Amino acid sequence: MIDFDEPFSGRAALAAGVVTRHRLARDFVHLHRDVYIRRGIPATPLLRAKAAWLWSQGRGVLAGVSAAAVHGTRWLDPDAAAELVRSDHVRSAPGISVRRAPKLDTCVVDGMFATTPAQTAFDLARRMPFDRAVETIDALCNATGLKVPEIEELATRSKGAHGIGAVPRVLALVDGGAASPPETHTRLLLVRAGLPPPETQIEIFDGEVFVARADMGWKQWRVLVEYDGVQHWTDPTQRTRDIDRYAVLPELGWTVIRVGADLLYRRPEVFVERVRRALGAAGAPV
Structure with missing residues (x-):
């Protein structure tokens, strides 16, 4: 059976009798030689x-x-x-x-x-x-x-x-823990600024109770960096979760540096300096 929402052979569809030449020209996009897909996909x-x-x-x-x-x-x-x-x-x-x-x-x-x-x-x-x-x-x-x-x-x-x-x-700079290009960009920016390479996807526990998974950071100095994408502001469930964990993490001794697109791409030097100060205050050799 031909799935018109996937690329398909026009010749095969005609031979199977599931389309006519007129419908093939009217309802489908010609991608390559004998390759079509439903219009609008x-x-x-x-x-x-x-x-x-x-x-x-x-x-x-x-x-x-x-x-x-x-x-x-x-x-x-x-x-x-x-x-x-x-x-x-x-x-x-x-x-x-x-x-x-x-x-x-x-x-x-x-x-x-x-x-x-x-x-x-x-x-x-x-x-x-x-x-x-x-x-x-x-x-x-x-x-x-x-x-x-x-x-x-x-x-x-x-x-x-x-x-x-x-x-x-x-x-040398690849890390499969990055969940999006902005997270990769954040990590590259920090490394190129001479800061210690951060670990990605850090899990934080309160005793044996899981509290949060942070985008990246340094366990040794208990400093975290979180990239706030659009969903952190537009998704009510995500927003509530963020509010809860950003209240708990400092209580557990973690410093959290948050960064969004504007700070990352337009004012990177401000972001890097915030991270540098947080690491320095925690005893990192920065």
């Missing part, structure tokens, strides 16, 4: 990956952002072209970037060949702008449970690969 990296796989007729391997998408990675650029690796000479198509590559580590996800999470991370580290690579690999690790040593092991086996010089520097 928003494009996502996952949808683009599935459409590219269908376009390739199963003769390729999803890679880069497309592999990241099928592995469940969030926060990907919705406008990025799908990425396929082929062993033969095939030209790229509008919205699909095709490249040749030597043997890659691959797996099957929902019936599609894709690079493994480790291979995907290795490729992103070599090909993406530095900060975006860290953000995307953070999200990939968060989605799949991938660990940095797995990527490093693959890099060791891939000496001489194009762009490999960037990989160690990217991986």
Whole structure:
């Protein structure tokens, strides 16, 4: 049965008698050669990956952002072209970037060949702008449970690969605990300011009772940093939870530095100085 909310073969739909040529032209968007989807379905990296796989007729391997998408990675650029690796000479198509590559580590996800999470991370580290690579690999690790040593092991086996010089520097800053690009940006800002690298997803207990999980911080000095996204202000349940825990954490000896988009992106020096002062007051060598 054809799911019109997913990319599908127009030829197969016509042969099955579930659409007419008139309806195919009227109600569906032509994505690629013989690939259609119901009109009004928003494009996502996952949808683009599935459409590219269908376009390739199963003769390729999803890679880069497309592999990241099928592995469940969030926060990907919705406008990025799908990425396929082929062993033969095939030209790229509008919205699909095709490249040749030597043997890659691959797996099957929902019936599609894709690079493994480790291979995907290795490729992103070599090909993406530095900060975006860290953000995307953070999200990939968060989605799949991938660990940095797995990527490093693959890099060791891939000496001489194009762009490999960037990989160690990217991986040195990857942390799968980051739950969003702003959290990654926050962590990178603190590290680049010369502060000790923070630990992510810190769990706080009052005795044996779980109190909160903080975005990042330093257990040794009991200093936490929390990124307040939009949901912290628009979701009543989240807002109530925040009020409760921000009242309890200082009582347990934790200092909490909160940061939002305005402070992070427009006044980063103010935020960094607040964290530096809190760490210094707690005895950190800053």
